[in-house]
Amino acid sequence: MTDFVAALVQHEFLQTAVIAGVLASIGCGVIGSYVVVKRITFLAGGIAHAVLGGMGAALFYGVDPLNGALAAAVIAAIVIGLVKLHLRQHEDTTIGAMWAVGMAVGIIFISRTPGYQVDLMSYLFGNILLVPSPDLRWMLGLDVLLLSLTVVFYKQFLAVCFDEEFARLRGVPVTIFYLLLLCMVAISVVLLIQVVGLILVIALLTLPAAIAQQYANSVGRMMVLAIALGALFCVLGLGLSYRPDFPPGATIVLVTGAAFLLSSLVSALVRAGRR
Template sequence: MEFLDLLSYTFFQNALLGSLFASIACGIIGTYVVVRRLVFISGGITHASLGGIGMGFYFGWNPIFAAMIFSILSAFGIEWLSSRQGVREDSAIGSFWSLGMAIGIIFIYLKPGFAPNLSDYLFGNILTITTPDIIYLAVLSLVLIIVFLLFGRQILFAAFDTDFAKTRNLPVNLIKYAMMMGIAITIVLSIRLVGIVLLMSILTVPQMTANLFTSNFVKMILLSVIIGFFGCIVGLFLSAVLDVPSGVFIIFTQIIVFLASRLIVKMNQRKKRQKLAV
C-alpha cells in the first residue's frame, strides 16, 4: 500500500491531523520537561493516568476525561508533597506512579468482561482517533502557543531562577502548578498517539535530538515539533501497512533519528578538532 493511497482514507487523514497537533503540544511541553529535567515526573504522571482510565471503564465514564482528572490531581499531589511536605521528589513521583497503576489495574479487573480498546491506551493507536480528539488537541496546541508567546519569559524565570522571579513579583507557585497541569493534560490527550507505555519517550526523544543542534528554547521547540511529526508520519505508514500499534513505530523512528543525529554531530565535532589540530 502506497502512502498516497492511504491519504484517501478519512481515518488516515484524521490520524495525520491528530499527529500534527500532538507533535505541536508535545514539542512545547516536552521541551519544558527536558530543560527543567522533569522527565521522571512526566513518567509518573503518564503511568498514574492508568488509574483514571480504569475508573472510567468501571464507572462508565469517558476514559480520557477520567484519566485527565486523575493525572492533574496526581501532578498537583507530586508538586505539593515535594515542595510543601518535605517528601523527596522521586519518592512522591514513585508513590503516585504506583498508586495510579494499582488503582487502574484494580478497576479494570473489577469491570465485568474485557475492557474494550485497552491496548489502544497502553500502546497507542492513533488510527482510531476521532474528530473530538483532534479538536481537543488543536485547542490544547493553540492554548500552549498563546501561553508561551505571552508568558514564556516569566515561565522560564520561575523555572530556572525562583528567587529572581519572586523579586519580580511573579506568582511562582501558580506558574509551577499551571505548568504541571499543562504537562498532565498534554500527556492524557496524547495517549492515543503512543500509549501509556511509550508516552514518556515522545516528550523527551525529539527534544533530546533538537538539543543536539541548539540550546535555544524556541528553536528547540520548533525542531522538536518537526522531528516529532516526522516520526508520526513514518510510524503511521508502517502501522497501517503492518497492522501494528502506531506508537511502537513512532518511538522507534524518533530514536533512530536521535541516534543518527548524534552520530552526525559527533562526526562534525571530530572533523573540527582535526582541522584545529592541523
C-alpha cells in the same frame, strides 16, 4: 511507504490518524521542550502513569475515559509538584509510589469493567488508527490552550525553567508557574495517550525536544523544531507500520528513538571535530 501514501489519499481513518499525530506533536513539542530543559522527565513519567487511575475510574463509572485521564493527570501534576517543592528529600520515592499506585488503581477499575482487555491495551500502548474524528476537535482545543498559556507567560516559564532562584527574586510566583507547567505537562500527556499510549508517552514527549535542543539556540526555536520533528516521526512511524501491520504507537516510538540516537551520535562527532 508508497502503499501508505496511496492508502492515505483513500482512507479517512488514516487521514484522521495523521492529523491526530500532528495535533499531538504541537502540544508535545512545546511542553516537551520545557520538560527537557527543566529536566523533569521523571516527574512527567509519574504524571503519565498515574493517569491510568483516572481512565480506569472513568471507564468504570461510564464517563468518557479522556475526561477521566485529564482530571487524573491534572490532579497527579499538582500532587507531584507539591511533593517536589515540599518533600525534596523523598521526592523520587514518593513520585515512584504515585506512578505505581496510579497504574494499580487503573488496572483494578478496568478489571471490574466489562470488556476491559481491549481498552487496557489501547490505553497502555495507544492506537492512533482508532482516534475518532470528534476527538480531533478536543485535541485542537487542548493545543490552543497550551499555546496560549505559553505565549502569554513565555517570560515567566523561561525564567522558572532557567533559574528558579533568580525568577523568585524578580517577583515571579515560582510555585504557581511550576505547578501550571506540570498541569500543562499533564494536558500534553493526555494528548499523546491516544497516539502512543501512556507507557510510551515519555518517549514522544521528550525525544523530539531532546533532538531539537542539540540544534536550537533558544527555547522558542527548540519548540518549533520539536513540533516539526514530532509530526515527522508520527507520520513516518505510521507509514512504516502500515504494510507489515506493526502497532503504530510502538513504531512511532522506535522511529523517534532511532532518530535520537543518530542525532546524538552526529552531535558528539561534530563536537569532537571542533576540538
